[in-house]
Amino acid sequence: MEFGLSLEQRQFDDSLRDFLKDRLPMEQLRALAEPGGGYDESLWNGLSQLGLHGLIVPERFGGAGLGILDAAVSAEALGFAAAPVPFAGTTVMAPLAFMHSATEAQQDDYLPNVAAGEYRIAVGFAGLAGQTGANNATLDGAKLSGTVTGIMDAGAATHYLIYLRDGTAAVVEANTPGVTATQHRALDRTRPLVDLRFENAPAEILSAANDKLQAARTVLNAGRVVLAADTLGAAQTMLDRAVAFAKERVQFGRVIGSFQGVKYMLADCVTALEPCRGMVWYAGHAQDSLPDEASLTACHTKAHVQDVARDVSRMTTETHGGMGFTDLLGLHFWFKRIAFNRQILGGPERCRQEAAELQGWA
Amino acid sequence: MDLSLSEQYQALQAEIRAFVAKHGHKSPKVGGGRKRPDQKTLDWQKTLLEHGYVGRTIPTEYGGAGKQPDVMEAAVIAAEFARANVYAGLTNQGVSMLVPTLLEVGTEEQKRAYVGPTIRGDLIWCQGYSEPGNGSDLANAQTKAELVDGNWIVNGQKIWTSSAHYADMMFLLCRTEPEKSKHEGLSYLLLSMDSPGLDRRPLKTMTGRSEFNEVFFTDVKVPESQILVGRGKGWYVANVTLKHERSMIGDAGKMTARLEQLIALLGKTEIDGVPLIRQPEFRDRLLRLQGETIAWKAHNLRLLTEAAQGIDSGVKRMIIKYGGTMLGFRLSSLAVDALGSAGLPFESAGEDAEDDDATTWNIDYMYDVGLMIGGGSNNIQKNIIGERGLDLPREPKVQTAAAVGRG
Secondary structure, rough: OOOOHHHHHHHHHHHHHHHHHHOOOOHHHHHHHOOOOOOHHHHHHHHHHHOOOOOOOOOHHOOOOHHHHHHHHHHHHHHHHHHOOOOOHHOOOOOOOHHHHHHHHHHHHEEEHHHOOOOOOOEEEOOOOOOOOOOOOOOEEEEEEEEEEEEOOOOOOOOOEEOOOOEEEEEEEEEOOOOEEEOOOOOOOOOOOEEEEEEEEEEHHHEOOOHHHHHHHHHHHHHHHHHHHHHHHHHHHHHHHHHHHHHHHOOOOHHHHHHHHHHHHHHHHHHHHHHHHHHHHHHHHHHHOHHHHHHHHHHHHHHHHHHHHHHHHHHHHHOOHHHHHOOOOOHHHHHHHHHHHHHOOOOOOHHHHHHHOOOOOO | OOOOOOHHHHHHHHHHHHHHHHHHHHOOOOOOOOOOOHHHHHHHHHHHHHOOOOOOOOOOOHOOOOOOOOHHHHHHHHHHHHHHHOOOOOOOOOHHHHHHHHHHOOOOOHHHHHHHHHHOOOOOOEEEEOOOOOOOOOHHHHOOEEEOOOOEEHHHEEOOOOOOOOOOEEEEEEEEEOOOOOOOOEEEEEEEOOOOOOEEEEEOOOOOOOOOOEEEEEEEEOOOOOOOOOOOOOOHHHHHHHHHHHHOOOOOOHHHHHHHHHHHHHHHEEEOEEHHOOOHHHHHHHHHHHHHHHHHHHHHHHHHHHHHHHOOOOOOHHHHHHHHHHHHHHHHHHHHHHHHHHHHOOOOOOOOOOOHHHHHHHHHHHHHHHHHHHHOOOOHOOOOOHHOOOOOOOOOOOOOOHHHHHH
């Protein structure tokens, strides 16, 4: 037994973190966040060189063939940097959807392009995911109609992949007649939300899964774990910054970190947050290797990490005093990233409800 | 990431499962407060010793199974006993703290005299550390011992001494070199609780049981040879003991077992004919705790792996006591809420009684608060997490009158 990251995983994590640190100083983050589109071509292409886009794409389609644990580790690094990158949807859920719902020929058409970063496919759920908003898309033959709102990672999408309630997946090209995409700057300016309206939009149907609904759940589970990992990274940044601030800021002739009121708040943060890392790893590993635990750990991880991160985001902002509340420090980017992730693909209440159903308690 | 057990550990797991299937019915009940082991517990301990599930790494000449230390074996054993809800053997202060200390620094004679009887449960120890004037500041112990004609003459008082009312022996931290500095003036003595001049007064706790004591020493004679290591080495020995205490990995097995018991309790308890597990308010609390317990279990797997690799886990380890006692309390809190009014009429029924559900959970619920206070209170833990874990500055020292006087 070895519960931890391999040397290769740690090395990839290090290179990704170094890249992001170099490419996203605060001024750059601000500049990229302002338009709110959640995408920057030069950043995206740089990540392509690291091999991020093909992370979970099977090797025969030009990817690295890695798993959801690897994706979670990368998501933590991206959350740590508050990176405006459409990762969870485009790099994880979309290829996973093809791997589970598409025919070999369809995979061959799309996945090499995903791995190359050429196709950016956003994933939406018409129901299933537990998001608020209007989600009522339906299929008539190979024509998609209806509305799906609140899709993440869709600001620069080339395609949209919509899971219908029965687990059928429909892939629609962006900029096609019958597809109207409305992009909103979101609370988290590093990532927009897109509402889609379809009117008899031509769709490619992915229906190769033996159990369509299970395939959709697999994609949803992975998305939840990856968002939880992103949240963990964001919360870690906030905690690191609060600890550093508490060592510098002087009040009443003492650095504030020497006051037990401040020290205990930060001790509470680390006590709650550090076990979340093991939890995210466990849940990532469960998606890859423990099918019986995949759904339950995904639900609980999304719910628990978000709840912990809400407290951490509040307490670490508080530690910074008035400066924490200002725009000047930019701490709010991480606060908002955590708040954004919480509502996407089902909040904690919804995730726990599903956990209850999975165990026959509902 | 590899959660599979290698063949060696799978074999151990299978062996324990077979053992539990065959002998599990003889196990005493898990949980509840501390008490002197009854005959059933002693018999069970003997069975566990014979199979090497306790005293596993203790050399055979001192009564153990003589195996090499193996973090993973220990984890498999703990996990299997927790899973089966079977008593995993005595974990009193003699077994957990004194025995490893003796094995590390004791004389051959001391090891032969004490290790075997202690791990069998025949010899019960208490720890003479805390005093009325020093709880968290352990090195400030003032109970003194003077060497007179081949005997230590001990005078002073200890408090919060767990199990002293039924213990046979005490390991005592006392001041033997008053002219030396705080840390260099201490020695570590082993003495009989039946020594003339030793007076133990049980402190009845909120559980209704007497888990702690005050212990008074009036010219208590202890043979000179009953010292561990030597004069002025008490602080060193106490740190050896603490090291063994700290090396015990946080007990995720206990949390997982408690959660399982809690799920069963909420499944069988009804209000107005509806099981609590189907009532949203109760169910939500249970689900939150399930999430926390999964995180805790994963965190412990991480620590376990690091321990097996010889890595110091730093702040990840420092959070265990604080986080673990708080999670434990939240679990027992939901249990007493599930028992509800039907759980209120209970008697703590003396230490020798078999405990029912209500007694076990109510006592755990209160005992968990004690665990937050004892062994380095949770506020002390938060200081440790903040100062050693996050490298935050210490609280400025208050200049005491004595310190000012010493200049």
